[in-house]
Amino acid sequence: CGACKRPITEKAFTAVGDVPYHAACEPPRSVTPPAPGTEEVCAGCQRPIVGGVTTTALGKVWHADCFVCCLCGRPIREDKFKTDNGKPQHINCKLGDTEVVCFGCKRPITTGDIINA
Numbered sequence: 001c002g003a004c005k006r007p008i009t010e011k012a013f014t015a016v017g018d019v020p021y022h023a024a025c026e027p028p029r030s031v032t033p034p035a036p037g038t039e040e041v042c043a044g045c046q047r048p049i050v051g052g053v054t055t056t057a058l059g060k061v062w063h064a065d066c067f068v069c070c071l072c073g074r075p076i077r078e079d080k081f082k083t084d085n086g087k088p089q090h091i092n093c094k095l096g097d098t099e100v101v102c103f104g105c106k107r108p109i110t111t112g113d114i115i116n117a
Helices: none
Strands: 013-016 021-023 054-056 059-062 080-082 087-089
Touching: 013 080, 059 087
Parallel strands: none
Antiparallel strands: 013 021, 054 059, 080 087
16 A cells, blocks of 8 residues: 555555555545646546646546446546556445436436436
């Protein structure tokens, strides 16, 4: 672990670049805009990151709203998350395999009519 230096034996962990962290340890996060001429591109939307709050995770930089759970599609706001085949997930994502997810916004559909086209 990059923070406590102990071995990681759990399945749920965080990685910043090539440095893994226990789920209970906190990896660094960035809230500072990049210096002029060093503009970074968001790993989620592929648009430039120009100031604002960012998340550094999985060796990449993301707009805070672009770092989303691959199951429910909602932003991961917690410092701790897990990965599934390299994709971030909430540690305790409530989206079950039987829930229907909106194709557009990637959020669970819990009420109303569902149209299958």
